Amino acid sequence: TQLLEQSPQFLSIQEGENLTVYCNSSSVFSSLQWYRQEPGEGPVLLVTVVTGGEVKKLKRLTFQFGDARKDSSLHITAAQPGDTGLYLCAGENDYKLSFGAGTTVTVRA
Amino acid sequence: NAGVTQTPKFQVLKTGQSMTLQCAQDMNHEYMSWYRQDPGMGLRLIHYSVGAGITDQGEVPNGYNVSRSTTEDFPLRLLSAAPSQTSVYFCASSYSGSTRQYFGPGTRLTVT
Numbered sequence: 267t268q269l270l271e272q273s274p275q276f277l278s279i280q281e282g283e284n285l286t287v288y289c290n291s292s293s294v295f296s297s298l299q300w301y302r303q304e305p306g307e308g309p310v311l312l313v314t315v316v317t318g319g320e321v322k323k324l325k326r327l328t329f330q331f332g333d334a335r336k337d338s339s340l341h342i343t344a345a346q347p348g349d350t351g352l353y354l355c356a357g358e359n360d361y362k363l364s365f366g367a368g369t370t371v372t373v374r375a
Numbered sequence: 376n377a378g379v380t381q382t383p384k385f386q387v388l389k390t391g392q393s394m395t396l397q398c399a400q401d402m403n404h405e406y407m408s409w410y411r412q413d414p415g416m417g418l419r420l421i422h423y424s425v426g427a428g429i430t431d432q433g434e435v436p437n438g439y440n441v442s443r444s445t446t447e448d449f450p451l452r453l454l455s456a457a458p459s460q461t462s463v464y465f466c467a468s469s470y471s472g473s474t475r476q477y478f479g480p481g482t483r484l485t486v487t
Contacts, residue, residue: 308478365417
């Protein structure tokens with residue numbers, strides 16, 4: 267049983283459209299991280315959110331941590347082909363990470 | 376800095392064979408860990424180490440051994456490979472007190 271549920275599992279959109287990926291859990295986390303992984307490579311950290319209700323922006327990417335620190339979302343505005351990849355959320359407690367299964371995002375030119 | 380390096384990149388084993396997956400980091404990180412990634416399952420923690428000489432089990436440790444004799448190296452040993460161990464294996468490291476993990480490029484292992 268996955269501790270963190272990500273939805274949707276797959277997302278295919280046209281360049282310029284917006285998209286949102288969700289990460290939900292029944293567990294409370296000290297922090298939540300989002301990673302992006304490209305084929306044949308390891309995950310690379312995008313952001314860490316720590317405070318309930320926190321919103322962080324990274325250029326066209328907006329990350330939100332739920333008030334209860336159980337869920338998070340990643341919103342991409344005006345997606346570009348370079349945003350294509352596997353997006354993983356990971357909840358952290360005591361420096362140990364529990365990962366969601368990931369959302370595969372494809373942005374078509 | 377090379378960061379986190381893993382060898383080999385690809386490996387095919389027969390059931391019952393043993394092998395060691397190598398992981399090294401040159402960032403002087405205290406914390407190192409091994410994950411396996413399977414389709415639809417995300418990354419699952421196999422073993423981790425908080426410093427040289429200290430290791431502990433993660434979520435899915437059965438069939439794997441680790442040791443940490445130096446800060447830089449954290450090898451993962453498969454004692455008797457099984458088809459269920461077919462997966463992509465990632466090594467990661469981080470500073471003590473930091474939750475940010477740096478991942479290696481992975482080893483794709485197939486057990487026939």
